[in-house]
Amino acid sequence: MDGKFLDNDIAKVVEADRAHVWHHLIQHAGWTGADPKSDPRIIVEGKGMRVWDQKGKEHLDAVSGGVWTVNVGYGRERIANAVRDQLIKLPYFAGSTGSIPGAMFSEKLISKMPGMSRVYFTNSGSEANEKAFKMIRQIAHKRYGGKKHKILYRDRDYHGSTLAAMSAGGQDERNVQYGPFAPGFVRVPHCMEYRAQWDLSGEEYGIAAANAIEEVILAEGADTIGGLCLEPVTAGGGVIPAPDGYWPRVQEICAKYDILLHIDEVVCGVGRTGTEWFGYQHYGVKPDLVTMAKGVASGYAAIACCVTNEKVFELFQDDATDPLNYFRDISTFGGCTAGPAAALENIAIIEEEGLLENTTAMGDYMMDQLRALKDKHAVVGDVRGKGLFLGAELVSDRASKEPVAEKAAQAVVADCMAQGVIIGMTNRSIPGFNNTLCYSPALIATKDDIDQIIAATDSALTKVFG
Numbered sequence: 039m040d041g042k043f044l045d046n047d048i049a050k051v052v053e054a055d056r057a058h059v060w061h062h063l064i065q066h067a068g069w070t071g072a073d074p075k076s077d078p079r080i081i082v083e084g085k086g087m088r089v090w091d092q093k094g095k096e097h098l099d100a101v102s103g104g105v106w107t108v109n110v111g112y113g114r115e116r117i118a119n120a121v122r123d124q125l126i127k128l129p130y131f132a133g134s135t136g137s138i139p140g141a142m143f144s145e146k147l148i149s150k151m152p153g154m155s156r157v158y159f160t161n162s163g164s165e166a167n168e169k170a171f172k173m174i175r176q177i178a179h180k181r182y183g184g185k186k187h188k189i190l191y192r193d194r195d196y197h198g199s200t201l202a203a204m205s206a207g208g209q210d211e212r213n214v215q216y217g218p219f220a221p222g223f224v225r226v227p228h229c230m231e232y233r234a235q236w237d238l239s240g241e242e243y244g245i246a247a248a249n250a251i252e253e254v255i256l257a258e259g260a261d262t263i264g265g266l267c268l269e270p271v272t273a274g275g276g277v278i279p280a281p282d283g284y285w286p287r288v289q290e291i292c293a294k295y296d297i298l299l300h301i302d303e304v305v306c307g308v309g310r311t312g313t314e315w316f317g318y319q320h321y322g323v324k325p326d327l328v329t330m331a332k333g334v335a336s337g338y339a340a341i342a343c344c345v346t347n348e349k350v351f352e353l354f355q356d357d358a359t360d361p362l363n364y365f366r367d368i369s370t371f372g373g374c375t376a377g378p379a380a381a382l383e384n385i386a387i388i389e390e391e392g393l394l395e396n397t398t399a400m401g402d403y404m405m406d407q408l409r410a411l412k413d414k415h416a417v418v419g420d421v422r423g424k425g426l427f428l429g430a431e432l433v434s435d436r437a438s439k440e441p442v443a444e445k446a447a448q449a450v451v452a453d454c455m456a457q458g459v460i461i462g463m464t465n466r467s468i469p470g471f472n473n474t475l476c477y478s479p480a481l482i483a484t485k486d487d488i489d490q491i492i493a494a495t496d497s498a499l500t501k502v503f504g
Protein backbone atom coordinates (compact mmCIF):
# COMPACT_ATOMS: atom_id res chain seq x y z
CA MET A 39 0.00 0.00 0.00
CA ASP A 40 1.22 3.51 -0.65
CA GLY A 41 0.59 4.60 2.95
CA LYS A 42 -1.58 7.58 2.02
CA PHE A 43 -4.42 6.54 4.28
CA LEU A 44 -2.65 4.69 7.04
CA ASP A 45 -2.47 5.18 10.82
CA ASN A 46 -4.49 8.14 12.09
CA ASP A 47 -5.93 9.10 8.69
CA ILE A 48 -7.52 5.74 8.17
CA ALA A 49 -9.29 5.96 11.54
CA LYS A 50 -11.01 9.10 10.20
CA VAL A 51 -12.02 7.28 7.05
CA VAL A 52 -13.48 4.40 9.07
CA GLU A 53 -15.41 6.84 11.25
CA ALA A 54 -16.75 8.74 8.22
CA ASP A 55 -17.79 5.47 6.66
CA ARG A 56 -19.40 4.19 9.84
CA ALA A 57 -21.28 7.47 10.29
CA HIS A 58 -22.47 8.10 6.76
CA VAL A 59 -22.15 5.29 4.24
CA TRP A 60 -25.09 2.95 3.73
CA HIS A 61 -23.38 -0.14 2.33
CA HIS A 62 -24.98 -2.37 -0.27
CA LEU A 63 -26.51 -5.64 0.89
CA ILE A 64 -25.33 -5.17 4.47
CA GLN A 65 -27.09 -5.37 7.84
CA HIS A 66 -25.51 -2.40 9.62
CA ALA A 67 -26.64 -3.31 13.11
CA GLY A 68 -23.28 -4.85 14.05
CA TRP A 69 -21.29 -1.76 13.11
CA THR A 70 -22.74 0.83 15.43
CA GLY A 71 -20.84 -0.09 18.60
CA ALA A 72 -17.34 0.99 19.61
CA ASP A 73 -15.91 -2.52 19.17
CA PRO A 74 -13.14 -2.16 16.56
CA LYS A 75 -13.91 -5.71 15.38
CA SER A 76 -17.19 -4.36 14.10
CA ASP A 77 -15.46 -1.77 11.88
CA PRO A 78 -16.75 -1.61 8.34
CA ARG A 79 -14.25 -3.14 5.92
CA ILE A 80 -12.65 -0.63 3.60
CA ILE A 81 -10.65 -1.79 0.63
CA VAL A 82 -7.92 0.75 0.07
CA GLU A 83 -5.85 -0.47 -2.84
CA GLY A 84 -5.52 -3.23 -5.43
CA LYS A 85 -2.85 -4.65 -7.71
CA GLY A 86 -3.31 -7.58 -10.06
CA MET A 87 -5.33 -10.22 -8.19
CA ARG A 88 -4.80 -8.70 -4.76
CA VAL A 89 -6.40 -6.00 -2.61
CA TRP A 90 -5.42 -4.44 0.72
CA ASP A 91 -7.83 -3.35 3.44
CA GLN A 92 -7.63 -0.47 5.92
CA LYS A 93 -5.46 -2.52 8.25
CA GLY A 94 -2.96 -3.21 5.49
CA LYS A 95 -4.03 -6.85 5.30
CA GLU A 96 -3.51 -8.43 1.87
CA HIS A 97 -6.29 -10.48 0.28
CA LEU A 98 -6.36 -12.62 -2.82
CA ASP A 99 -9.59 -11.59 -4.56
CA ALA A 100 -11.32 -14.70 -5.94
CA VAL A 101 -14.45 -12.76 -6.89
CA SER A 102 -13.10 -9.89 -9.05
CA GLY A 103 -14.20 -7.01 -6.86
CA GLY A 104 -16.88 -8.97 -5.01
CA VAL A 105 -19.35 -9.22 -7.88
CA TRP A 106 -17.61 -10.61 -11.00
CA THR A 107 -16.40 -7.25 -12.26
CA VAL A 108 -12.65 -6.49 -12.24
CA ASN A 109 -11.93 -9.05 -14.95
CA VAL A 110 -8.50 -7.74 -16.02
CA GLY A 111 -7.34 -7.21 -12.44
CA TYR A 112 -6.39 -4.11 -10.44
CA GLY A 113 -3.86 -1.40 -11.20
CA ARG A 114 -4.16 -1.23 -14.99
CA GLU A 115 -2.48 2.07 -15.75
CA ARG A 116 -3.28 1.95 -19.45
CA ILE A 117 -7.01 1.94 -18.70
CA ALA A 118 -6.60 4.77 -16.19
CA ASN A 119 -4.53 6.76 -18.71
CA ALA A 120 -7.04 6.24 -21.52
CA VAL A 121 -9.86 7.40 -19.23
CA ARG A 122 -7.85 10.41 -18.03
CA ASP A 123 -6.99 11.48 -21.58
CA GLN A 124 -10.59 11.09 -22.68
CA LEU A 125 -11.97 13.01 -19.68
CA ILE A 126 -9.73 15.96 -20.45
CA LYS A 127 -10.72 15.88 -24.12
CA LEU A 128 -14.46 15.40 -23.55
CA PRO A 129 -16.01 13.84 -20.42
CA TYR A 130 -19.58 13.81 -21.48
CA PHE A 131 -22.18 14.61 -24.00
CA ALA A 132 -25.73 13.24 -24.17
CA GLY A 133 -26.17 9.98 -26.04
CA SER A 134 -28.38 11.52 -28.70
CA THR A 135 -25.02 12.51 -30.22
CA GLY A 136 -21.95 10.39 -30.87
CA SER A 137 -18.51 10.30 -29.27
CA ILE A 138 -15.16 9.01 -30.51
CA PRO A 139 -14.77 6.26 -27.87
CA GLY A 140 -18.48 5.36 -28.17
CA ALA A 141 -18.19 4.78 -31.93
CA MET A 142 -14.83 2.99 -31.76
CA PHE A 143 -15.88 0.72 -28.90
CA SER A 144 -19.17 -0.13 -30.64
CA GLU A 145 -17.28 -1.19 -33.76
CA LYS A 146 -14.87 -3.30 -31.69
CA LEU A 147 -17.66 -4.89 -29.65
CA ILE A 148 -19.75 -5.75 -32.68
CA SER A 149 -16.68 -7.39 -34.27
CA LYS A 150 -16.84 -9.84 -31.33
CA MET A 151 -20.57 -10.48 -31.73
CA PRO A 152 -21.38 -11.88 -35.19
CA GLY A 153 -25.07 -11.42 -35.97
CA MET A 154 -25.41 -8.34 -33.75
CA SER A 155 -25.16 -4.78 -35.03
CA ARG A 156 -26.24 -1.96 -32.66
CA VAL A 157 -24.97 -0.81 -29.26
CA TYR A 158 -27.21 1.19 -26.91
CA PHE A 159 -25.15 2.71 -24.07
CA THR A 160 -26.38 2.87 -20.52
CA ASN A 161 -24.80 2.72 -17.08
CA SER A 162 -25.75 -0.41 -15.14
CA GLY A 163 -26.76 -3.98 -15.81
CA SER A 164 -30.23 -3.34 -14.42
CA GLU A 165 -30.69 -0.38 -16.70
CA ALA A 166 -29.41 -2.28 -19.75
CA ASN A 167 -32.02 -4.96 -19.05
CA GLU A 168 -34.72 -2.33 -18.65
CA LYS A 169 -33.79 -1.00 -22.09
CA ALA A 170 -34.25 -4.49 -23.55
CA PHE A 171 -37.62 -4.84 -21.80
CA LYS A 172 -38.71 -1.44 -23.09
CA MET A 173 -37.67 -2.32 -26.65
CA ILE A 174 -39.69 -5.53 -26.47
CA ARG A 175 -42.69 -3.67 -25.04
CA GLN A 176 -42.52 -0.96 -27.68
CA ILE A 177 -42.29 -3.54 -30.46
CA ALA A 178 -45.41 -5.18 -28.98
CA HIS A 179 -47.25 -1.85 -29.18
CA LYS A 180 -45.96 -0.97 -32.64
CA ARG A 181 -46.60 -4.38 -34.21
CA TYR A 182 -49.11 -6.32 -32.17
CA GLY A 183 -51.51 -3.76 -30.71
CA GLY A 184 -49.77 -4.12 -27.33
CA LYS A 185 -50.79 -7.76 -26.96
CA LYS A 186 -47.39 -9.45 -27.37
CA HIS A 187 -45.94 -7.59 -24.38
CA LYS A 188 -45.18 -10.29 -21.83
CA ILE A 189 -41.60 -11.09 -20.95
CA LEU A 190 -40.55 -14.53 -19.77
CA TYR A 191 -37.79 -14.90 -17.19
CA ARG A 192 -36.40 -17.96 -15.48
CA ASP A 193 -36.54 -19.23 -11.93
CA ARG A 194 -33.16 -18.56 -10.18
CA ASP A 195 -32.04 -15.90 -12.72
CA TYR A 196 -31.45 -12.28 -11.71
CA HIS A 197 -31.60 -9.24 -13.95
CA GLY A 198 -31.09 -6.31 -11.64
CA SER A 199 -32.18 -4.20 -8.71
CA THR A 200 -34.66 -1.77 -10.28
CA LEU A 201 -38.34 -2.58 -9.99
CA ALA A 202 -38.92 -3.80 -13.55
CA ALA A 203 -35.71 -5.84 -13.41
CA MET A 204 -36.92 -7.33 -10.13
CA SER A 205 -40.25 -8.10 -11.79
CA ALA A 206 -38.14 -10.36 -14.00
CA GLY A 207 -36.33 -11.69 -10.93
CA GLY A 208 -36.23 -15.43 -10.34
CA GLN A 209 -34.67 -15.13 -6.88
CA ASP A 210 -37.57 -14.94 -4.47
CA GLU A 211 -35.62 -14.05 -1.35
CA ARG A 212 -34.16 -11.01 -3.08
CA ASN A 213 -37.66 -9.79 -3.94
CA VAL A 214 -39.24 -10.19 -0.49
CA GLN A 215 -40.64 -6.87 0.84
CA TYR A 216 -40.15 -4.97 -2.44
CA GLY A 217 -43.38 -5.73 -4.25
CA PRO A 218 -45.77 -5.18 -5.84
CA PHE A 219 -43.89 -5.70 -9.08
CA ALA A 220 -44.62 -4.70 -12.67
CA PRO A 221 -47.20 -6.80 -14.51
CA GLY A 222 -46.45 -8.75 -17.66
CA PHE A 223 -43.43 -10.74 -16.44
CA VAL A 224 -43.93 -14.51 -16.36
CA ARG A 225 -41.65 -17.12 -14.80
CA VAL A 226 -40.40 -20.29 -16.47
CA PRO A 227 -38.70 -23.18 -14.61
CA HIS A 228 -34.94 -23.27 -14.02
CA CYS A 229 -32.70 -25.70 -15.89
CA MET A 230 -30.58 -26.98 -13.01
CA GLU A 231 -30.11 -30.71 -13.32
CA TYR A 232 -28.59 -31.11 -9.84
CA ARG A 233 -31.94 -30.08 -8.36
CA ALA A 234 -33.89 -31.89 -11.02
CA GLN A 235 -37.55 -31.27 -11.72
CA TRP A 236 -37.81 -34.21 -14.13
CA ASP A 237 -36.52 -37.76 -13.84
CA LEU A 238 -34.12 -37.36 -16.77
CA SER A 239 -30.45 -36.60 -17.24
CA GLY A 240 -28.01 -34.92 -19.63
CA GLU A 241 -29.36 -33.83 -22.99
CA GLU A 242 -32.81 -35.24 -22.27
CA TYR A 243 -32.94 -33.08 -19.15
CA GLY A 244 -31.87 -30.02 -21.12
CA ILE A 245 -34.60 -30.58 -23.71
CA ALA A 246 -37.21 -31.14 -21.00
CA ALA A 247 -36.21 -27.89 -19.25
CA ALA A 248 -36.56 -26.00 -22.54
CA ASN A 249 -39.87 -27.72 -23.29
CA ALA A 250 -41.07 -26.42 -19.92
CA ILE A 251 -40.66 -22.93 -21.37
CA GLU A 252 -42.89 -23.90 -24.28
CA GLU A 253 -45.54 -25.12 -21.85
CA VAL A 254 -45.60 -21.71 -20.17
CA ILE A 255 -45.83 -20.01 -23.57
CA LEU A 256 -48.80 -22.17 -24.56
CA ALA A 257 -50.52 -21.64 -21.22
CA GLU A 258 -50.14 -17.86 -21.47
CA GLY A 259 -50.87 -17.72 -25.21
CA ALA A 260 -47.94 -17.33 -27.61
CA ASP A 261 -49.50 -14.18 -29.03
CA THR A 262 -48.99 -12.50 -25.63
CA ILE A 263 -45.26 -13.27 -25.26
CA GLY A 264 -42.78 -10.79 -26.75
CA GLY A 265 -39.47 -11.79 -25.17
CA LEU A 266 -37.57 -14.45 -23.26
CA CYS A 267 -34.78 -13.23 -20.97
CA LEU A 268 -32.14 -15.75 -19.82
CA GLU A 269 -28.70 -15.72 -18.27
CA PRO A 270 -26.28 -17.88 -20.31
CA VAL A 271 -25.02 -19.31 -17.03
CA THR A 272 -27.18 -18.39 -14.04
CA ALA A 273 -24.92 -16.45 -11.67
CA GLY A 274 -26.24 -15.40 -8.25
CA GLY A 275 -28.92 -18.11 -8.38
CA GLY A 276 -26.29 -20.83 -7.97
CA VAL A 277 -23.79 -20.76 -10.90
CA ILE A 278 -25.85 -22.95 -13.22
CA PRO A 279 -24.81 -23.79 -16.80
CA ALA A 280 -27.66 -25.35 -18.80
CA PRO A 281 -27.45 -29.06 -19.68
CA ASP A 282 -26.77 -30.10 -23.30
CA GLY A 283 -29.84 -29.90 -25.48
CA TYR A 284 -31.25 -26.85 -23.70
CA TRP A 285 -30.08 -23.99 -25.90
CA PRO A 286 -30.89 -25.44 -29.35
CA ARG A 287 -34.41 -26.17 -28.13
CA VAL A 288 -34.75 -22.67 -26.62
CA GLN A 289 -33.74 -21.20 -29.95
CA GLU A 290 -36.28 -23.37 -31.80
CA ILE A 291 -39.05 -22.35 -29.41
CA CYS A 292 -38.29 -18.64 -29.79
CA ALA A 293 -38.33 -18.96 -33.59
CA LYS A 294 -41.54 -21.00 -33.55
CA TYR A 295 -43.51 -18.45 -31.51
CA ASP A 296 -41.82 -15.27 -32.79
CA ILE A 297 -40.35 -14.46 -29.40
CA LEU A 298 -37.29 -12.21 -29.09
CA LEU A 299 -34.41 -13.89 -27.25
CA HIS A 300 -32.70 -11.60 -24.77
CA ILE A 301 -29.48 -12.93 -23.22
CA ASP A 302 -28.31 -11.24 -20.02
CA GLU A 303 -24.50 -11.32 -20.21
CA VAL A 304 -24.01 -8.92 -17.31
CA VAL A 305 -21.84 -11.49 -15.52
CA CYS A 306 -20.64 -13.76 -18.35
CA GLY A 307 -19.95 -11.07 -20.93
CA VAL A 308 -16.50 -10.07 -22.20
CA GLY A 309 -14.50 -13.13 -21.41
CA ARG A 310 -15.56 -14.55 -18.06
CA THR A 311 -16.50 -17.97 -19.45
CA GLY A 312 -13.28 -18.41 -21.51
CA THR A 313 -12.58 -19.09 -25.22
CA GLU A 314 -15.58 -17.03 -26.39
CA TRP A 315 -16.26 -13.38 -25.65
CA PHE A 316 -19.81 -14.12 -24.48
CA GLY A 317 -21.45 -17.00 -22.68
CA TYR A 318 -24.13 -17.54 -25.32
CA GLN A 319 -21.45 -18.05 -27.99
CA HIS A 320 -20.49 -21.42 -26.44
CA TYR A 321 -23.91 -22.78 -27.26
CA GLY A 322 -24.47 -21.54 -30.81
CA VAL A 323 -27.27 -19.25 -29.62
CA LYS A 324 -28.38 -16.43 -31.92
CA PRO A 325 -29.88 -13.78 -29.63
CA ASP A 326 -31.88 -10.73 -30.63
CA LEU A 327 -30.79 -8.65 -27.65
CA VAL A 328 -27.70 -8.99 -25.43
CA THR A 329 -27.14 -6.96 -22.28
CA MET A 330 -23.79 -6.57 -20.54
CA ALA A 331 -22.18 -4.50 -17.80
CA LYS A 332 -19.76 -5.65 -15.11
CA GLY A 333 -16.75 -6.90 -17.09
CA VAL A 334 -17.21 -4.54 -20.04
CA ALA A 335 -14.67 -2.12 -18.55
CA SER A 336 -13.68 -4.27 -15.56
CA GLY A 337 -15.10 -1.63 -13.20
CA TYR A 338 -12.60 1.07 -14.25
CA ALA A 339 -15.59 3.12 -15.42
CA ALA A 340 -19.34 2.54 -15.27
CA ILE A 341 -20.60 1.25 -18.59
CA ALA A 342 -23.37 -1.08 -19.68
CA CYS A 343 -24.80 -1.84 -23.10
CA CYS A 344 -27.92 -3.26 -24.65
CA VAL A 345 -26.78 -4.71 -27.98
CA THR A 346 -29.33 -5.70 -30.62
CA ASN A 347 -29.33 -7.33 -34.00
CA GLU A 348 -30.39 -5.39 -37.09
CA LYS A 349 -33.84 -7.03 -37.06
CA VAL A 350 -34.66 -5.38 -33.72
CA PHE A 351 -33.09 -2.07 -34.76
CA GLU A 352 -35.09 -2.02 -37.97
CA LEU A 353 -38.36 -2.50 -36.12
CA PHE A 354 -37.84 1.06 -34.93
CA GLN A 355 -37.18 2.48 -38.42
CA ASP A 356 -40.35 1.63 -40.26
CA ASP A 357 -42.23 4.94 -40.20
CA ALA A 358 -40.23 8.14 -39.78
CA THR A 359 -43.39 10.25 -40.19
CA ASP A 360 -44.82 8.92 -36.90
CA PRO A 361 -43.36 11.15 -34.15
CA LEU A 362 -43.52 8.32 -31.58
CA ASN A 363 -42.06 5.60 -33.77
CA TYR A 364 -38.48 5.39 -32.46
CA PHE A 365 -36.89 4.24 -29.22
CA ARG A 366 -37.77 7.21 -27.01
CA ASP A 367 -35.33 6.47 -24.22
CA ILE A 368 -32.33 8.17 -22.69
CA SER A 369 -29.75 7.28 -20.09
CA THR A 370 -27.93 10.40 -18.89
CA PHE A 371 -24.77 8.60 -17.88
CA GLY A 372 -24.91 6.45 -21.00
CA GLY A 373 -23.26 9.53 -22.50
CA CYS A 374 -20.16 9.35 -20.27
CA THR A 375 -17.15 8.81 -22.49
CA ALA A 376 -15.02 7.24 -19.74
CA GLY A 377 -16.98 3.98 -20.11
CA PRO A 378 -16.24 3.20 -23.76
CA ALA A 379 -12.69 4.59 -23.44
CA ALA A 380 -12.03 2.14 -20.60
CA ALA A 381 -13.89 -0.67 -22.40
CA LEU A 382 -11.69 -0.33 -25.50
CA GLU A 383 -8.55 -0.75 -23.39
CA ASN A 384 -10.16 -3.62 -21.50
CA ILE A 385 -10.78 -5.56 -24.71
CA ALA A 386 -7.26 -4.73 -25.96
CA ILE A 387 -5.78 -6.16 -22.75
CA ILE A 388 -7.83 -9.36 -23.07
CA GLU A 389 -6.67 -9.75 -26.68
CA GLU A 390 -3.02 -8.87 -26.17
CA GLU A 391 -2.58 -10.99 -23.04
CA GLY A 392 -4.50 -13.98 -24.39
CA LEU A 393 -6.92 -13.84 -21.46
CA LEU A 394 -9.71 -15.81 -23.17
CA GLU A 395 -7.26 -18.71 -23.49
CA ASN A 396 -5.99 -18.22 -19.93
CA THR A 397 -9.54 -18.22 -18.64
CA THR A 398 -10.25 -21.54 -20.33
CA ALA A 399 -7.02 -23.14 -19.10
CA MET A 400 -7.28 -21.80 -15.55
CA GLY A 401 -11.02 -22.48 -15.44
CA ASP A 402 -10.38 -26.12 -16.35
CA TYR A 403 -7.63 -26.31 -13.76
CA MET A 404 -9.83 -24.77 -11.09
CA MET A 405 -12.71 -27.09 -11.94
CA ASP A 406 -10.35 -30.07 -11.48
CA GLN A 407 -9.29 -28.70 -8.11
CA LEU A 408 -12.90 -28.17 -7.05
CA ARG A 409 -13.69 -31.75 -8.10
CA ALA A 410 -10.83 -32.90 -5.89
CA LEU A 411 -12.37 -30.92 -3.01
CA LYS A 412 -15.64 -32.68 -3.74
CA ASP A 413 -13.88 -36.05 -3.50
CA LYS A 414 -12.39 -35.02 -0.16
CA HIS A 415 -15.33 -33.25 1.52
CA ALA A 416 -18.75 -34.93 1.60
CA VAL A 417 -20.30 -31.51 2.16
CA VAL A 418 -19.49 -30.50 -1.43
CA GLY A 419 -22.49 -31.88 -3.29
CA ASP A 420 -21.89 -30.43 -6.74
CA VAL A 421 -19.38 -28.28 -8.59
CA ARG A 422 -20.41 -26.36 -11.68
CA GLY A 423 -19.45 -23.53 -13.97
CA LYS A 424 -17.76 -22.39 -17.14
CA GLY A 425 -14.35 -20.74 -17.50
CA LEU A 426 -13.40 -18.75 -14.42
CA PHE A 427 -16.98 -18.66 -13.23
CA LEU A 428 -17.45 -21.55 -10.81
CA GLY A 429 -19.59 -22.66 -7.92
CA ALA A 430 -19.52 -25.37 -5.25
CA GLU A 431 -22.89 -26.29 -3.76
CA LEU A 432 -22.73 -27.41 -0.12
CA VAL A 433 -25.13 -30.06 1.19
CA SER A 434 -25.48 -31.67 4.60
CA ASP A 435 -26.39 -34.99 2.99
CA ARG A 436 -25.35 -36.06 -0.49
CA ALA A 437 -28.22 -38.47 -0.97
CA SER A 438 -31.04 -36.09 -0.03
CA LYS A 439 -29.09 -33.01 -1.25
CA GLU A 440 -30.30 -31.15 1.83
CA PRO A 441 -28.62 -27.72 1.58
CA VAL A 442 -26.33 -26.69 4.44
CA ALA A 443 -27.60 -23.81 6.58
CA GLU A 444 -26.80 -20.36 5.21
CA LYS A 445 -24.78 -19.65 8.36
CA ALA A 446 -22.52 -22.64 7.68
CA ALA A 447 -21.78 -21.44 4.14
CA GLN A 448 -21.18 -17.95 5.56
CA ALA A 449 -18.70 -19.46 8.05
CA VAL A 450 -16.71 -20.94 5.14
CA VAL A 451 -16.61 -17.55 3.40
CA ALA A 452 -15.59 -15.83 6.66
CA ASP A 453 -12.84 -18.35 7.31
CA CYS A 454 -11.42 -17.86 3.81
CA MET A 455 -11.51 -14.11 4.43
CA ALA A 456 -9.59 -14.59 7.69
CA GLN A 457 -7.02 -16.53 5.65
CA GLY A 458 -6.74 -13.62 3.24
CA VAL A 459 -8.82 -15.09 0.39
CA ILE A 460 -12.07 -13.42 -0.66
CA ILE A 461 -14.63 -15.88 -2.03
CA GLY A 462 -18.38 -15.36 -2.47
CA MET A 463 -21.62 -17.25 -1.94
CA THR A 464 -25.21 -17.07 -3.11
CA ASN A 465 -26.60 -14.31 -0.96
CA ARG A 466 -30.24 -14.02 0.17
CA SER A 467 -31.18 -15.30 -3.23
CA ILE A 468 -33.19 -18.53 -3.24
CA PRO A 469 -35.04 -19.22 0.02
CA GLY A 470 -33.34 -22.13 1.79
CA PHE A 471 -30.69 -22.45 -0.92
CA ASN A 472 -28.06 -19.86 -0.09
CA ASN A 473 -25.54 -22.69 -0.04
CA THR A 474 -23.32 -22.27 -3.11
CA LEU A 475 -19.78 -20.95 -2.80
CA CYS A 476 -18.94 -18.67 -5.75
CA TYR A 477 -15.60 -18.17 -7.44
CA SER A 478 -14.77 -15.71 -10.20
CA PRO A 479 -11.11 -14.75 -10.03
CA ALA A 480 -9.83 -12.22 -12.56
CA LEU A 481 -9.04 -13.61 -16.02
CA ILE A 482 -5.32 -13.13 -15.26
CA ALA A 483 -5.38 -15.80 -12.52
CA THR A 484 -2.39 -18.17 -12.37
CA LYS A 485 -2.17 -21.74 -11.07
CA ASP A 486 -0.56 -20.40 -7.89
CA ASP A 487 -3.51 -18.07 -7.32
CA ILE A 488 -5.96 -20.90 -7.83
CA ASP A 489 -3.98 -23.21 -5.55
CA GLN A 490 -4.20 -20.55 -2.84
CA ILE A 491 -7.96 -20.18 -3.31
CA ILE A 492 -8.50 -23.94 -3.20
CA ALA A 493 -6.20 -24.40 -0.17
CA ALA A 494 -8.13 -21.72 1.74
CA THR A 495 -11.46 -23.36 0.86
CA ASP A 496 -10.14 -26.80 1.79
CA SER A 497 -8.98 -25.57 5.18
CA ALA A 498 -12.24 -23.65 5.78
CA LEU A 499 -14.38 -26.67 4.88
CA THR A 500 -12.35 -28.81 7.32
CA LYS A 501 -12.74 -26.21 10.06
CA VAL A 502 -16.47 -25.68 9.57
CA PHE A 503 -17.60 -29.23 8.74
CA GLY A 504 -14.73 -31.39 10.08
Ligand SMILES: Cc1ncc(COP(=O)(O)O)c(C=O)c1O
Pocket residue numbers: 105161162163164165167196197198199269273274302303304305331332
Ligand atom coordinates in the same frame (compact mmCIF):
# COMPACT_ATOMS: atom_id res chain seq x y z
C1 LIG B 1 -27.04 -11.51 -14.36
C2 LIG B 1 -27.15 -10.11 -13.85
N1 LIG B 1 -27.90 -9.22 -14.52
C3 LIG B 1 -28.03 -7.95 -14.11
C4 LIG B 1 -27.41 -7.50 -12.97
C5 LIG B 1 -27.58 -6.08 -12.52
O1 LIG B 1 -26.45 -5.33 -12.78
P1 LIG B 1 -26.23 -3.94 -12.02
O2 LIG B 1 -25.94 -4.26 -10.59
O3 LIG B 1 -25.06 -3.33 -12.75
O4 LIG B 1 -27.45 -3.14 -12.19
C6 LIG B 1 -26.59 -8.39 -12.24
C7 LIG B 1 -25.89 -7.93 -11.02
O5 LIG B 1 -25.35 -8.69 -10.25
C8 LIG B 1 -26.49 -9.73 -12.68
O6 LIG B 1 -25.77 -10.62 -11.97
